[in-house]
Amino acid sequence: MDNREELWRRYYERALGRNHNQLAERAFEINQSGVEIVVDCGCGTGSDIQFFSNLGYRVHGFDINADAIALCRQRFSENPQVELMQSSFEHFDYPAAGIVYASNSLYFSLPDVFQDTWAHMTDCLVNRGVFAGDFMGVEDDWATGHHQVINAFTRDEIQALFHDFEIIELSERNEMGSTVLGKQKRWHTYSVLAVKKENRSHPFIF
Structure with missing residues (x-):
């Protein structure tokens, strides 16, 4: 096992005991699309999958890390509302x-093809569907000093992504803090809740 795999293994061990993110609650509260389907991008150990599935949502979760998907498959093996895939x-x-x-996953999307990735992610949302997620800011320690390529954004770049949305919340964190593994670093992140504007030329049909 290389150092990177060991770090992820330790991260998932710590993350297993965490509750769902408050961002998931806010996404549920403002979803007025009438569609109870959620895509959990970078689902990790499944805390937010558990939250959404408990509310009756069908959840499609994916993560690029095989250990994360293995944990989730064990955790949700008897839950027909949850579909899982190892994917980027x-x-x-x-x-x-x-x-x-x-939540805390877009950091690891590939910067050079992100516009195409973003189009695929947002095109799947129905009218009045909700995007809820976190972006890394350019002042974060990981933006330039991480062992993986990190996708970091300015506030203006993030706002430009949401031209087809009504931004409900855009909050910024810029402070020193701890990682899940207890290391100190500067966190510079943005959390976004946004509702997709209605496009009557492309309605959602079951």
Whole structure:
């Protein structure tokens, strides 16, 4: 096992005990699309999958890490509402959804093809569907000093992504803090809740 795999293994061990993210609750509260389907992008150990499935949502979860998907398959083995796949942002086949959820995961999408990835992610949302997710800011320590390529954005770049949305919340965090594994770093992130504007030329049909 190389150092990177060991770091992810330790991360998932710590993350297993975490509750769902408050961002998931906010996405549920504002979803007025009538479609109870969520795509959990970079689902990790499945805390947010558990939250959405408990509310009756059908959840399509994916993660590029095999250990994460193995944990989720064990965790949700008897839950027919949950579908899981090992995949990257770039290669996942996004189903029509009422919520696209990307908590602390878009950092690891590939910058050079992100515009295409973003189009696939947002095209799957039905009218009045919700995007809920986190973006990494350019002042974050990981933006230039991480062992993986990190996709970082300015506030203006993030706002430009949402021309087909009504942004409900855009909050910024820029402070020192701890990682899940207890290391100190500067966090610079943006959390976004946005509702897709109605496009009557492309209605959602079951």
